[in-house]
Amino acid sequence: MKEHVPMSRYTTLGTGGPARWFDTPGTVEELVDRLAWAASEGVVVAVVGLGSNLLVADEGFPGVVLKLTGELARAETVEGALVAGGGVPLAVCLHRARAAELGGIEFVCAIPGTVGGAVWMNAGAYGGDVAGVLTRALVADASGADWRTPDELGLRYRSSGLRRGQVVASAEFALESRPLAEIKETVAAMQSQRKAAQPTNKRTFGSVFKNPDHDLSAGRLLEACGLRGFAIGGAQISPKHANFIENAGEACSADAVALIAEARRRAREQFGVLLQPEVQLLGALEIPTLDPQR
Numbered sequence: 001m002k003e004h005v006p007m008s009r010y011t012t013l014g015t016g017g018p019a020r021w022f023d024t025p026g027t028v029e030e031l032v033d034r035l036a037w038a039a040s041e042g043v044v045v046a047v048v049g050l051g052s053n054l055l056v057a058d059e060g061f062p063g064v065v066l067k068l069t070g071e072l073a074r075a076e077t078v079e080g081a082l083v084a085g086g087g088v089p090l091a092v093c094l095h096r097a098r099a100a101e102l103g104g105i106e107f108v109c110a111i112p113g114t115v116g117g118a119v120w121m122n123a124g125a126y127g128g129d130v131a132g133v134l135t136r137a138l139v140a141d142a143s144g145a146d147w148r149t150p151d152e153l154g155l156r157y158r159s160s161g162l163r164r165g166q167v168v169a170s171a172e173f174a175l176e177s178r179p180l181a182e183i184k185e186t187v188a189a190m191q192s193q194r195k196a197a198q199p200t201n202k203r204t205f206g207s208v209f210k211n212p213d214h215d216l217s218a219g220r221l222l223e224a225c226g227l228r229g230f231a232i233g234g235a236q237i238s239p240k241h242a243n244f245i246e247n248a249g250e251a252c253s254a255d256a257v258a259l260i261a262e263a264r265r266r267a268r269e270q271f272g273v274l275l276q277p278e279v280q281l282l283g284a285l286e287i288p289t290l291d292p293q294r
């Protein structure tokens with residue numbers, strides 16, 4: 001097990017201090033073994049996928065961070081289904097499905113995460129989400145691993161019922177036969193829509209907030225609050241889409257948290273809307289609470 005590994009290497013924003021311990025289990029047995037060790041030692045445990053929706057404290061994480069590798073990072077298609085380890089990048093899933101002329105997960109072309117992160121978040125885009133294609137997921141914890149249905153996983157809008165210490169080791173997706181040309185066309189359309197609306201080739205962690213129950217999306221609300229381009233330290237609200245924070249220079253996680261707090265404050269003040277973060281926090285990071293009654 002490695003020690004004091006900088007998490008800035010493992011987050012798409014490029015911020016975050018060191019993990020006290022860092023390990024890369026390659027099989028379900030190794031994964032359960034690490035989780036059992038952490039439980040017996042009273043050590044907190046976290047998993048990192050591609051770190052594409054993750055903000056890690058600048059002080060680091062005082063527990064063990066696991067990154068799935070080996071068998072847990074392989075994908076194959078089997079009789080109309082895609083079977084993928086929790087550590088497989090969604091781009092690889094799409095590639096495998098496309099090669100087998102299987103459709104249904106084209107929406108992941110817009111999401112730079114792994115299978116495990118996507119199940120944890122119930123990731124989705126363009127009308128599709130994980131809950132719509134997932135058949136079951138193998139969830140490991142300190143006592144072993146068992147298969148769970150989407151209902152048992154408690155998948156909801158950008159969240160699941162999974163808790164820290166529960167790790168998605170593998171997942172199965174039900175896909176349908178689709179001509180290659182159709183898959184390519186759908187993916188190209190989604191990608192060009194994405195490029196037109198959101199920052200690309202920037203260090204971000206995707207959507208900062210979930211879309212609220214409001215006529216305006218989180219991005220439109222924050223844009224109306226005049227926040228496009230607003231910066232604190234090295235972090236900046238994207239000039240292109242106000243629900244993204246970019247690392248515009250030497251940002252640290254505290255800069256991003258300060259921007260999140262200011263954006264929530266303004267959305268609340270100007271629209272009476274209490275925005276809920278979509279980004280996942282690791283380590284001693286806290287977003288100041290706002291009184292929900294006001």
Ligand SMILES: Cc1cc2nc3c(=O)[nH]c(=O)nc-3n(C[C@H](O)[C@H](O)[C@H](O)COP(=O)(O)OP(=O)(O)OC[C@H]3O[C@@H](n4cnc5c(N)ncnc54)[C@H](O)[C@@H]3O)c2cc1C
Nearest residue numbers: 049050051052053086113114116117118123124125168206
């Ligand atoms: C440019 C950009 C665009 C994006 N667009 C979208 C979009 O359109 N739709 C969308 O839904 N998201 C989007 N995201 C956010 C992000 O890609 C997704 O939330 C993705 O599912 C996160 O996956 P990850 O592997 O990077 O997880 P991480 O960011 O590494 O982790 C996120 C959470 O999942 C947990 N986790 C990771 N792996 C596992 C595992 N194996 N088992 C259990 N828990 C695990 C982590 O502990 C953490 O709590 C975007 C991000 C970026 C940077």
